[in-house]
Amino acid sequence: MSSDPQATRIPVTLLTGFLGSGKTTLLNRLLQDPMLADALVIINEFGETALDHLLVAHSTERLMVEMSNGCLCCGTRGDLVKTLRDATWRFSRNGQRQFQRVLIETTGLSDPAPILHTLATHPQVAPKYRLDGVVTTLDLATGPEILDRHTEAAQQVAWADCLLLTKPDLASEDQRQAMSRRLDQLNPTVPRREVRHGEIDPRLLLDLVPGRRFITAPGIGHRSHDTPSEAYSFSMPTPLPGAALESWARELMTALGPQGLLRLKGIVHLCGHDQPFALHGVRQTLYPLRPLPAWPTEDRHSRLVFITQNLDRALIEAALPSLRSATAHAEEPIS
Numbered sequence: 001m002s003s004d005p006q007a008t009r010i011p012v013t014l015l016t017g018f019l020g021s022g023k024t025t026l027l028n029r030l031l032q033d034p035m036l037a038d039a040l041v042i043i044n045e046f047g048e049t050a051l052d053h054l055l056v057a058h059s060t061e062r063l064m065v066e067m068s069n070g071c072l073c074c075g076t077r078g079d080l081v082k083t084l085r086d087a088t089w090r091f092s093r094n095g096q097r098q099f100q101r102v103l104i105e106t107t108g109l110s111d112p113a114p115i116l117h118t119l120a121t122h123p124q125v126a127p128k129y130r131l132d133g134v135v136t137t138l139d140l141a142t143g144p145e146i147l148d149r150h151t152e153a154a155q156q157v158a159w160a161d162c163l164l165l166t167k168p169d170l171a172s173e174d175q176r177q178a179m180s181r182r183l184d185q186l187n188p189t190v191p192r193r194e195v196r197h198g199e200i201d202p203r204l205l206l207d208l209v210p211g212r213r214f215i216t217a218p219g220i221g222h223r224s225h226d227t228p229s230e231a232y233s234f235s236m237p238t239p240l241p242g243a244a245l246e247s248w249a250r251e252l253m254t255a256l257g258p259q260g261l262l263r264l265k266g267i268v269h270l271c272g273h274d275q276p277f278a279l280h281g282v283r284q285t286l287y288p289l290r291p292l293p294a295w296p297t298e299d300r301h302s303r304l305v306f307i308t309q310n311l312d313r314a315l316i317e318a319a320l321p322s323l324r325s326a327t328a329h330a331e332e333p334i335s
């Protein structure tokens, strides 16, 4: 047995980044790599209905979901401690631990600092685990405005050991330069890499900070969230016509505005399709519906989750009848 406690502790990668910045897309790509086949994945979900884990294709044996109405960094750290503490025996076979590293995907609204603190100092966690690095995704298409508007996003950048600039295909040169200037202020020294649709060699994201102890990010302590966020979820039993769903979602996103609606996510049953589709809206951008391999359970209901700020649920509820009536009138499959 090694006498170096660093060497025997389980490395933990914290994958963070604001809502819709591409964490799950990245995670899905990373988990296809044999290097990460034996990773335990912990996903922290925000809101009433967990969806993210349905969008991640990973052996369900080693996928855990932390549900919270807040997020990992606020109030549910006890759950993280319990999850990490129990994981070593829960995922053991014949006395042999079945995972070699841990990936934690935080919610888009998490400040990483308290999670890092837990990893480094909690008496039941710190002896078993060590931080391997903080990987932060940043949406080049939405630009630095997110960093100015949301403290959590700036915290995620400040703590990063590696910054992944996502959606380069959607960004202009001006947006790139503006982002670069902003990152020079927030975290100038760590590597920055452009990543398209999550494609990156996992080796660039592992072993980033072997042996790092908890330190305080310069100038930024833990603060509570800027404005309370709410997640509203809706379930629909009838298959939806794809084109009508897209135009309904687009109209609603415009009506709710980027300040009110931070994120729209869904797993949807489209007319004429057996497999589910993922629906993604990030601020005012609606992404093309994307097929998922299979329904995770027998439940074929479409589920939509709206992550909002200062927005009344009734505003979304009021828009549902028009989607239902489009559903009643159209049966065309999307192409």
Ligand SMILES: Nc1nc2c(ncn2[C@@H]2O[C@H](COP(=O)(O)OP(=O)(O)OP(=O)(O)O)[C@@H](O)[C@H]2O)c(=O)[nH]1
Pocket (backbone or CB within 6 Å): 017, 018, 019, 020, 021, 022, 023, 024, 025, 026, 052, 107, 108, 137, 166, 167, 168, 169, 170, 195, 196, 197, 198, 263, 265, 280, 282, 287, 288
């Ligand atoms: N064009 C383009 N779209 C991307 C890229 N990376 C991610 N996306 C899309 O951006 C949307 C949001 O991506 P996710 O991976 O779900 O983002 P997330 O950070 O997990 O979102 P939350 O779970 O809300 O925090 C999806 O529609 C992705 O397909 C990229 O490089 N280019």
